[in-house]
Amino acid sequence: MSKAETDGAITTTQPVKFYQVGSFAVGNRLVDPSLRTVQADAARTNAITSGHRACQGCGEALGARYVLDAAMRATGGKLVAVNATGCLEVFTTPYPETSWQLPWLHSLFGNAASVATGVAAALEVQGRNDVRVIAQAGDGGTVDIGFGCLSGMFERNDDVLFVCYDNEAYMNTGVQRSGATPPAARTATTEAVGREPGNPFDQGKNLPRLAMAHGIRYVATATVADLHDLEAKVERAMDFRGARYLHLLVPCPLGWSSAPADTIRIARLAKESGLFPVFEAVDGEVTAASGIRRLVPVEEYLRLQGRFRHLFDSSGAVARTDIVARLQKLADANVERFGLLQPEVT
């Protein structure tokens, strides 16, 4: 048929770069092992092993394993983790059991960044530059209680990757509002009552942008829904020395009143609606953003979560169009600010 093709019939020039599941799945039998995720590897660290007491479908258990397994690979297994108080600490270490498969320290709720600074300094003194340090905390231990220590660690540019597993409230103690709780969300301390039910608008803190304002080397956001992106960011973070910050959205079925099975789906919708922008910044400037692949209105994200149920009627239709419109505006602003609908530059 070469004649027909050269005569101008339809010719096909697509290169074979496509696999059944492209680059979105964890692995694939047809993809070179080096292009699969760390999680696809049967020999992954499993930094948090089975038997931990996280709830069914816990996004934080998943996120922490993703981050630490990737960091373990990036550092050749030479890694120390310092943990703030929170779900992650509680469900992994009920005395005398532990789930951790790496050196792990816990001190107080608010001082994880300072403890990590100390660990890094001690390693420095011993000349062990090969051993790297990660500090990790929930959003409470990061944006509220631990913020002073964290800001100091950023300012001193200590050689620590600080990871915030953001489930948007104090889940361990019974779902109280934190500085990372989104507007309109119901928590135990922001009940769904009154003219503006749930958490008030125009409050709280945007920690990734605060971290960037410190001018630290590397700041990134990610979700548990895009493993390739998350692992690439952890690996990149380990390439830098000095203070680095990773902010990871981890849905919480308990606190968000969502189905445990929907944890990853909800994280994906947070990104695809624009409510949670996924980007990275080097030296205080945004250098890349993950574009939206299938744009959805914010209500598709909100509808799956009981903490936003007061925005809908019993049939699932939007009842508080005014509030949903304000949330949509926040999403639209993110789309605008980070250029989330522009074709990605590779």
Added chain:
Amino acid sequence: MEKPFAITLDVGSSLANKTGSWRVERPVYIDRLPPCNDACPAGENVQGWLYYAEAGEYEQAWRQLVQDNPFPAVMGRVCYHPCETVCNRAQLDEAVGINAVERFLGDQAIEHGWSFEAAPPSSGGRVLVVGAGPAGLSTAYHLRRLGHAVVIYEAGATPGGMMRFGIPKYRLPRDVLDAEVERICALGVELHLNRKVTDLPVTMRDDGFDAVFLAVGAQLAKRAYLPAGDSAHILDAVSLLHSMEGASPPRLGRRVVVYGGGDTAMDAARTARRLGATDAVVVYRRTRERMPAHDVEVEEATDEGVFMKWLSTITEVDEGQILLEQMVLDDKGFPQPTGRFEKLDADCVVLALGEESDLSLLTGMDDVEIADGVVQVGPDLMTGHPGLFAGGDVVPAERTATNAIGNGKRAARTIDGWLRGETPREPARHELASFEHLNTWYYADAPKTERPRLELVRRTSTFDEVVGGLDETNALFEARRCLSCGNCFECDNCFGVCPDNAVVKLGPGKRYEFDYDYCKGCGICMVECPCGAIVMEPERA
């Protein structure tokens, strides 16, 4: 052992905590039936052979394919591909070009001379197949592989049946057909040409057969009475297409009217265009929606300049002109005359009103029921006469080569069972893997690769093959567009997304298993499985 201050217990692992006891629902791996497999009249395991093709293992893919259908190169050209019609990928971007990949595999087999695995020595029965068309050859192939001796009696001088005499060369080059028929014969099938069976009971008795598969097809054109002048030029589509196999093509004239609405009508009209007709008009008494021709055939004909005249019947044929009456559809969808007439110039009228079987060989077999001109059979394709089976165009079914090949496979299985005195078990069918079972987020976007088509000018003037083949790169790309609906293809998603490390990876080709000691039953694996191969089942109390 001496313990530090305030420490009373040794360090323990959380593995002591069997969180599986929390579970109220458990995930279970299942296999669902992909729509393509479900729709294939030839019973192909489409997804099964695409699986190998995706990895570039073309010979393996071809071997999987021919487990069910010995005619991939033919089918890759002439099948109306119901598999693509139901392909779930169509709801994402476009259906996977299954037919194109099938053809690629078939052509690879011919190019590289791949042959079937040797059939076992004949140890079972001796079966007569009457007719070497798609149904007969398919049955012969499968019976031979099941260890039976097979003899084919073919009335004509060449094998292939309607694949040769009903399908024009521009759709199916004859060397392709010959290669695939030859491969079946090489399996040890005894093919007797020019051997017309005129009295089946006598043949069965005298030649010593244990069972017979009747697949004489439908070769006689149906006629309709048309008032016609002496010099009116009327012929039927079957003989038109048949005569294309001879040395001198028939003369049709410049303006050709084809009467009928099936695939044969499209073939006749397209053949007329190639024989020099400037106007080829298909006259059909009902509407496009009610036309039996398949969409792809109508589209290709229209592309080549064939005109369609809907809701019209021919009431009179004269030299150079015909008279049409306009019709309307009544409430039940039947065409009714309107009394309005129009004239249409026509040098020749080709009747494509369907075909009938010549069943005279069954004369005297009172236990074989014939109704509406076709042989009545049970689900096992056996007639009322013990040991006499029938399939293809002689039984009530859609008259396509694909369906005939499927009939052949089914008949071979039931004949085998009958000869052994067993009832063959129908393989259990899994639940259908419909689109809502998929999580399509994980599939990369990739449009279908169109097979190159001969440009219009060339294809209306020559009998060169119209649809080209894919090259290796495109075929691989196309195969990889398969979503593997309903069956695990080892993407590692379940293994990666479990918050409790409760999925065990068993290694390439072995899939995964759940570790129910720790699985909490959250169901993330089920939701994030791209192909719908996990279900949640309630735990027993």
